[in-house]
Amino acid sequence: MPQAGGGEGQLRRMTARPANAHQARLLRLLRDGGPNSRAQLGDLVDLSRSKLAVEVDRLLDTGLIVADGLAASRGGRRSHNIRLAPGLRFLGIDIGATSIDVAVTNAELEVLGHLNHPMDVREGPVAVFEQALSMAAKLKATGLAEGFDGAGIGVPGPVRFPEGVPVAPPIMPGWDGFPVREALSQDLGCPVMVDNDVNLMAMGEQHAGVARSVADFLCVKIGTGIGCGIVVGGAVYRGTTGSAGDIGHIQVDPHGRPCACGNQGCLEAHFSGAALARDAEEAARSGRSPELAERLERAGQLSAVDVAAAAAAGDTTSLELIREGGNRVGQVIAGLVSFFNPGLVVIGGGVTGLGHTLLASVRTQVYRQSLPLATGNLPIVLGELGQVAGVTGAARLISDHLFSPA
Amino acid sequence: MPQAGGGEGQLRRMTARPANAHQARLLRLLRDGGPNSRAQLGDLVDLSRSKLAVEVDRLLDTGLIVADGLAASRGGRRSHNIRLAPGLRFLGIDIGATSIDVAVTNAELEVLGHLNHPMDVREGPVAVFEQALSMAAKLKATGLAEGFDGAGIGVPGPVRFPEGVPVAPPIMPGWDGFPVREALSQDLGCPVMVDNDVNLMAMGEQHAGVARSVADFLCVKIGTGIGCGIVVGGAVYRGTTGSAGDIGHIQVDPHGRPCACGNQGCLEAHFSGAALARDAEEAARSGRSPELAERLERAGQLSAVDVAAAAAAGDTTSLELIREGGNRVGQVIAGLVSFFNPGLVVIGGGVTGLGHTLLASVRTQVYRQSLPLATGNLPIVLGELGQVAGVTGAARLISDHLFSPA
DNA sequence: CTTTCTTTGTCCCGAGTGAGGAAGAAGTTG
DNA sequence: CAACTTCTTCCTCACTCGGGACAAAGAAAG
Numbered sequence: 001m002p003q004a005g006g007g008e009g010q011l012r013r014m015t016a017r018p019a020n021a022h023q024a025r026l027l028r029l030l031r032d033g034g035p036n037s038r039a040q041l042g043d044l045v046d047l048s049r050s051k052l053a054v055e056v057d058r059l060l061d062t063g064l065i066v067a068d069g070l071a072a073s074r075g076g077r078r079s080h081n082i083r084l085a086p087g088l089r090f091l092g093i094d095i096g097a098t099s100i101d102v103a104v105t106n107a108e109l110e111v112l113g114h115l116n117h118p119m120d121v122r123e124g125p126v127a128v129f130e131q132a133l134s135m136a137a138k139l140k141a142t143g144l145a146e147g148f149d150g151a152g153i154g155v156p157g158p159v160r161f162p163e164g165v166p167v168a169p170p171i172m173p174g175w176d177g178f179p180v181r182e183a184l185s186q187d188l189g190c191p192v193m194v195d196n197d198v199n200l201m202a203m204g205e206q207h208a209g210v211a212r213s214v215a216d217f218l219c220v221k222i223g224t225g226i227g228c229g230i231v232v233g234g235a236v237y238r239g240t241t242g243s244a245g246d247i248g249h250i251q252v253d254p255h256g257r258p259c260a261c262g263n264q265g266c267l268e269a270h271f272s273g274a275a276l277a278r279d280a281e282e283a284a285r286s287g288r289s290p291e292l293a294e295r296l297e298r299a300g301q302l303s304a305v306d307v308a309a310a311a312a313a314g315d316t317t318s319l320e321l322i323r324e325g326g327n328r329v330g331q332v333i334a335g336l337v338s339f340f341n342p343g344l345v346v347i348g349g350g351v352t353g354l355g356h357t358l359l360a361s362v363r364t365q366v367y368r369q370s371l372p373l374a375t376g377n378l379p380i381v382l383g384e385l386g387q388v389a390g391v392t393g394a395a396r397l398i399s400d401h402l403f404s405p406a
Numbered sequence: 407m408p409q410a411g412g413g414e415g416q417l418r419r420m421t422a423r424p425a426n427a428h429q430a431r432l433l434r435l436l437r438d439g440g441p442n443s444r445a446q447l448g449d450l451v452d453l454s455r456s457k458l459a460v461e462v463d464r465l466l467d468t469g470l471i472v473a474d475g476l477a478a479s480r481g482g483r484r485s486h487n488i489r490l491a492p493g494l495r496f497l498g499i500d501i502g503a504t505s506i507d508v509a510v511t512n513a514e515l516e517v518l519g520h521l522n523h524p525m526d527v528r529e530g531p532v533a534v535f536e537q538a539l540s541m542a543a544k545l546k547a548t549g550l551a552e553g554f555d556g557a558g559i560g561v562p563g564p565v566r567f568p569e570g571v572p573v574a575p576p577i578m579p580g581w582d583g584f585p586v587r588e589a590l591s592q593d594l595g596c597p598v599m600v601d602n603d604v605n606l607m608a609m610g611e612q613h614a615g616v617a618r619s620v621a622d623f624l625c626v627k628i629g630t631g632i633g634c635g636i637v638v639g640g641a642v643y644r645g646t647t648g649s650a651g652d653i654g655h656i657q658v659d660p661h662g663r664p665c666a667c668g669n670q671g672c673l674e675a676h677f678s679g680a681a682l683a684r685d686a687e688e689a690a691r692s693g694r695s696p697e698l699a700e701r702l703e704r705a706g707q708l709s710a711v712d713v714a715a716a717a718a719a720g721d722t723t724s725l726e727l728i729r730e731g732g733n734r735v736g737q738v739i740a741g742l743v744s745f746f747n748p749g750l751v752v753i754g755g756g757v758t759g760l761g762h763t764l765l766a767s768v769r770t771q772v773y774r775q776s777l778p779l780a781t782g783n784l785p786i787v788l789g790e791l792g793q794v795a796g797v798t799g800a801a802r803l804i805s806d807h808l809f810s811p812a
Numbered sequence: 813c814t815t816t817c818t819t820t821g822t823c824c825c826g827a828g829t830g831a832g833g834a835a836g837a838a839g840t841t842g
Numbered sequence: 843c844a845a846c847t848t849c850t851t852c853c854t855c856a857c858t859c860g861g862g863a864c865a866a867a868g869a870a871a872g
Binding site: 453454455456457460479481482483484 | 858859860861866867868869870
Binding site: 158167168170215216228230232237238239240241242243244245246247249250251254261263331332334335336338339340341342343368369370371372373374376377378 | 636
């Protein structure tokens with residue numbers, strides 16, 4: 001059983017929560033903008049000097065923020081800097097279909113340490129948690145953290161958000177109704193929030209990636225499956241039952257391929273990490289692509305990474321697979337853009353390795369099919385955080401929760 | 407020039423606005439729940455009795471609310487009723503592609519008078535406004551109103567909401583950039599808000615129709631064109647450029663019919679009031695439907711109403727047209743349901759006359775194509791307000807604006 | 813009809829909040 | 843070193859708001 005506190009006056013775990021909206025606002029400003037001077041915070045929050053001083057003092061009392069030396073002069077007396085307590089640590093866990101990412105961040109959500117481990121989510125919650133907790137322990141052992149003040153976790157399926165429980169997840173047998181939040185909170189001894197992995201990716205890109213300062217955007221994640229994070233007015237929209245953004249089973253072709261869900265022509269059946277791997281292996285076996293055949297020979301199986309590599313080497317079959325997939329995805333995104341009129345579309349997930357070939361065909365399709373008013377000023381870009389998007393978003397999730405009035 | 411006030415102490419036009427969020431809250435409660443006692447309002451708003459008394463007194467001073475006798479006893483002293491000033495009048499204008507609806511409501515948004523006049527929106531803003539204003543004057547002349555405290559107006563195309571200006575409306579040449587809000591406010595001498603007609607329909611159904619107490623829902627309006635109102639957390643979502651919900655040009659068939667927008671296979675090209683009329687005329691001429699042929703003979707042209715009537719009379723061709731159209735719409739809605747996971751889908755607009763035949767085929771398609779988690783508890787229903795949905799929504803729009811802190 | 817209890821509206825007090833002024837501390841510029 | 847700017851702290855004053863006391867109005871019981 002870990003002792004609280006290390007000894008020489010180290011911070012104990014975060015106990016206090018902001019007492020009011022002003023304090024919450026200040027904490028978020030410090031989280032998103034880093035250390036800052038009292039004077040500059042005053043410019044940002046529209047509070048009187050006296051009020052600001054009172055609230056800052058209270059936050060200092062709680063230990064959530066600490067003094068941090070003097071700021072540069074702005075022409076007169078130098079102001080005192082304050083920052084979020086440097087000992088605060090958040091844990092971000094991103095459970096993918098085939099791997100687990102775990103990261104430790106400070107209160108500013110900078111990733112201090114990050115581990116990735118392949119694991120099939122179908123092994124069930126107990127085995128997956130065991131693995132995730134051991135990864136967290138490993139990170140702790142490197143001295144990055146003495147404990148965690150909060151943890152966020154993403155799972156590849158719909159979640160009943162308030163309770164933090166997966167509901168009817170198609171690719172996660174055994175997880176349905178498993179009390180993820182409750183269990184993890186017990187094991188870690190800190191507050192936990194659970195969300196869909198796609199929503200976390202969206203939050204990650206919003207916090208530290210391409211979607212900063214965009215209020216309404218879509219974040220399409222193409223991995224083993226396909227999902228879409230929806231951000232409305234800066235907040236993630238989860239839908240009535242938590243399944244919003246589940247676009248993998250939108251029909252792209254009435255007479256298309258059969259899908260695991262029982263329907264025909266679902267997007268996921270035509271393009272996703274899994275579908276691409278299947279297509280690539282088939283192309284290899286049928287002799288259409290010597291390049292892929294050679295790789296299959298070497299590795300015994302193919303994945304999206306192989307297709308990306310083959311495409312980069314100039315393999316036309318691979319390029320064609322990517323292009324056709326991009327068209328399928330673009331077709332769906334075009335519909336969503338017409339419907340949702342976002343200010344930005346981010347493409348992320350495992351297949352970002354396919355890069356600009358994919359992006360180009362998606363763009364072509366969207367710009368051709370959607371109306372000019374919706375596409376006129378619509379950037380469609382790749383996510384810039386890659387593997388840390390999910391864990392950053394997880395940290396963001398729990399910090400949003402903790403940095404809000406109790 | 408109309409004199410302000412009628413003489414014997416009649417209310418002059420609404421001058422004051424609520425001074426704070428509490429007052430705004432009270433006004434909205436009285437709007438949505440009708441007259442109410444001070445005591446019961448106290449139960450609803452979570453303010454101390456003293457605070458509540460102060461705010462109510464201030465509202466009485468401004469004239470926005472008036473005393474309204476005594477409430478029934480709840481076991482002790484009877485409380486005083488208050489209600490919104492009975493002289494307040496809102497004007498709701500709904501400009502459709504082929505007709506104009508104008509209505510007068512009281513502060514509780516009850517429709518006191520309603521006029522409809524056929525008119526082609528393509529005649530341009532000047533002619534349309536002239537017509538709308540003369541209809542408003544006619545309603546005024548019946549003694550329903552002495553003047554208007556605010557007006558809401560809906561136009562069949564995207565609107566830059568903050569300014570109240572249509573942007574790049576495809577079916578409204580001549581309206582692009584026309585300062586609707588500015589001009590109408592000048593003519594009527596009261597505050598005006600402008601929105602897309604589909605959004606207004608959604609607000610109407612939310613206020614007085616099937617969507618009461620649903621936070622997240624979609625409202626699909628099938629008239630001359632097809633659009634979709636999106637309500638997120640009780641508020642209309644308009645998108646980055648105001649074109650959210652523009653689903654008429656989502657592709658339903660890559661090799662489908664050419665559409666006016668330049669693409670192929672748009673939803674609107676396959677099913678909408680206009681497409682249905684075309685299909686019906688073609689069916690009549692080709693001899694596939696004697697029923698429709700006879701109607702074409704009589705009227706010289708056909709519309710959705712004729713198809714509805716023929717279907718009701720058992721014409722199989724008409725039924726087939728409706729069913730196929732419903733499938734097309736259902737296909738698109740199924741995608742939107744997967745993406746948005748709404749708590750309700752409302753179908754409205756001119757084609758609601760097609761009724762349950764249409765509804766049945768939409769439902770079939772959606773329930774078959776979307777995942778169970780999203781459709782499990784998803785009602786798909788016809789709007790219940792019909793022609794007054796738009797004008798009610800318009801009144802709601804302006805009242806939301808006026809009943810918010812200045 | 814009287815008594816007792818409940819509910820409602822009003823008045824008043826006191827705690828707390830928050831804006832702004834004054835003064836002093838800390839720097840910069842000339 | 844003097845003059846000016848910026849930042850922090852301290853103090854005061856006005857205001858808000860919740861809650862208690864009390865009176866008014868009605869219901870229920872006897």
